[in-house]
Amino acid sequence: MIRFEKVTKRYPGPGRPALDQVTLDIDKGEFVYLVGTSGSGKSTALRLVLREVRPTTGRVHVAGKEINRMAGWKVPRLRREIGTVFQDFRLLPNKTVAENVAFAQQVIGKSRREIAKVVPETLELVGLKDKGDRMPDELSGGEQQRVAIARAFVNRPMILIADEPTGNLDPATSVGIMNLLGDINETGTTVVMATHDHGIVDQFTKRVIELDHGKVVRDEASGSYGFQH
Amino acid sequence: MQLRYVFTELRTGLRRNLSMHLAVILTLFVSLSLAGIGILVQREATVARDSLGDELKILVNLCTDDDPSHSPNCASGEVTADQQQRIEKEIQDNDEVRSFAYQSKEEGFEKAKETLPESSYTGPDPIVTAEGWPAAYWVTLKTPERADGIISALEGLDGVSGIKDQRKALGQIFGIMTVLKYGSWIGAGFLLFAALLQVTNTIRLAALARRREIAIMRLVGASTLYIALPFLLESLVAAIVGVALAAGVLAAFQYWGVEQALSDHVSFLPWVDWTDYTQALFGLFPPGIVLLGPALTLIPTLLLTRKYVKV
Ligand SMILES: Nc1ncnc2c1ncn2[C@@H]1O[C@H](COP(=O)(O)OP(=O)(O)OP(=O)(O)O)[C@@H](O)[C@H]1O
Ligand SMILES: [Mg+2]
Numbered sequence: 130m131i132r133f134e135k136v137t138k139r140y141p142g143p144g145r146p147a148l149d150q151v152t153l154d155i156d157k158g159e160f161v162y163l164v165g166t167s168g169s170g171k172s173t174a175l176r177l178v179l180r181e182v183r184p185t186t187g188r189v190h191v192a193g194k195e196i197n198r199m200a201g202w203k204v205p206r207l208r209r210e211i212g213t214v215f216q217d218f219r220l221l222p223n224k225t226v227a228e229n230v231a232f233a234q235q236v237i238g239k240s241r242r243e244i245a246k247v248v249p250e251t252l253e254l255v256g257l258k259d260k261g262d263r264m265p266d267e268l269s270g271g272e273q274q275r276v277a278i279a280r281a282f283v284n285r286p287m288i289l290i291a292d293e294p295t296g297n298l299d300p301a302t303s304v305g306i307m308n309l310l311g312d313i314n315e316t317g318t319t320v321v322m323a324t325h326d327h328g329i330v331d332q333f334t335k336r337v338i339e340l341d342h343g344k345v346v347r348d349e350a351s352g353s354y355g356f357q358h
Numbered sequence: 359m360q361l362r363y364v365f366t367e368l369r370t371g372l373r374r375n376l377s378m379h380l381a382v383i384l385t386l387f388v389s390l391s392l393a394g395i396g397i398l399v400q401r402e403a404t405v406a407r408d409s410l411g412d413e414l415k416i417l418v419n420l421c422t423d424d425d426p427s428h429s430p431n432c433a434s435g436e437v438t439a440d441q442q443q444r445i446e447k448e449i450q451d452n453d454e455v456r457s458f459a460y461q462s463k464e465e466g467f468e469k470a471k472e473t474l475p476e477s478s479y480t481g482p483d484p485i486v487t488a489e490g491w492p493a494a495y496w497v498t499l500k501t502p503e504r505a506d507g508i509i510s511a512l513e514g515l516d517g518v519s520g521i522k523d524q525r526k527a528l529g530q531i532f533g534i535m536t537v538l539k540y541g542s543w544i545g546a547g548f549l550l551f552a553a554l555l556q557v558t559n560t561i562r563l564a565a566l567a568r569r570r571e572i573a574i575m576r577l578v579g580a581s582t583l584y585i586a587l588p589f590l591l592e593s594l595v596a597a598i599v600g601v602a603l604a605a606g607v608l609a610a611f612q613y614w615g616v617e618q619a620l621s622d623h624v625s626f627l628p629w630v631d632w633t634d635y636t637q638a639l640f641g642l643f644p645p646g647i648v649l650l651g652p653a654l655t656l657i658p659t660l661l662l663t664r665k666y667v668k669v
Pocket of ligand 2: 172
């Protein structure tokens, strides 16, 4: 589903590359943690999958397509296959919960009828059935992250990318979010999650890929967080 | 494509940046009006030149039967082929002359009709007829200053009823027109540049106000066009309003200024008509205001949204 072939990413400016000759392969339906110290290149790897950035050398394949060579106008189609969740939720403050979720469908041209059907379904899935009319600032952090996950999942993407989704949440709330991501993974969606949260990684055992200074230093089928920081 | 979002955004966008949009519209309106007036003046110069010649031209009228000038040159009545040959040779050999052209009675009559009142050439017994209109030579000079040689050479020739030398008057008129034309275009140019800067600022503010939405739209895979559409429509609305106002001002200028006032008071000149007005609106070269307005707002908008909205 996601394949990196000797991917090196160098940002403009001096210094070592953010990713250095990274090769990895993630299959359909997998759940993968991306761990590593700050600056090790986790977010860069995720941004390469979204084609927010392009590799300096090497190749990135997503869903069978070599996306670093994809024409610019096809990139939106690629992104419709990928849901994205961030540490800071990124909800639109002037829209209700349901409108936030619906927004992701509206702007890719889904019909009003489909939106009216799928948005409540998705809100129910993330456990916010009765909160569709709330504004984001009336919700707790954990609930806001659920809205963000609903928005990422509402178009039923093949891949869900999460960059430190529990970074702003307390441990108990984080467990709830992890259960939700687990449920989404159960539906066959590939989940890639960058995280610093060793409690979570050790508790919900999954495949772990560790980056260090832009290199893959560990790739275990059911690993632990494995280092202190 | 589901456009409800686009139109909601267009409405809120127009409202949010109302003062900016008004500034764009007003600047655009004034600059396009000036540009349009420049085009009309340019057309006017062409129309006038076609009919009256210009500061380089003198008109050599040939005798008609029963010539109204009663010049001794016309003693033999209608100019003869022999006389005409001599006149033509004289023009040809003169070194003040760059070129010349023959204008038949009918051609002269057709041109004259443009400035004469209709009653003078219609009806059962018109004052002016093609038969009574003199054939002529248009003589183009090398410089507008030197014409004494050719004039004195032709003046005494049999068959020449008179020489019309309007170099001074026409030179002044065309001088004024040139100043008006470039003056309004330069003014229009500065204002259009100001409009361009205002469009740029408006887009920048609008993009800033929408940056969260844009970030999310990119992330969930909205097409670039879809993201850019509210911006383009906002600019288009401003352009349409600006163009409509300018078109109205030009129409008012054409109707009250030219048709109701100038053409009555200054009747020796033919004046621009509604064809020329259409040209000022839709012409390609120089570009009419219907092209100019949208181009000047949409092109920077496209370039800027490419920058802000890039996938
Ligand atoms: N846009 C950018 N321009 C220049 N350098 C960048 C940019 N983004 C990241 N970097 C650099 O690339 C390296 C990897 O950054 P990245 O954000 O991928 O790390 P990370 O593993 O996600 O870190 P964190 O855990 O703190 O989020 C860092 O050295 C960072 O400074
Ligand atoms: Mg990061």
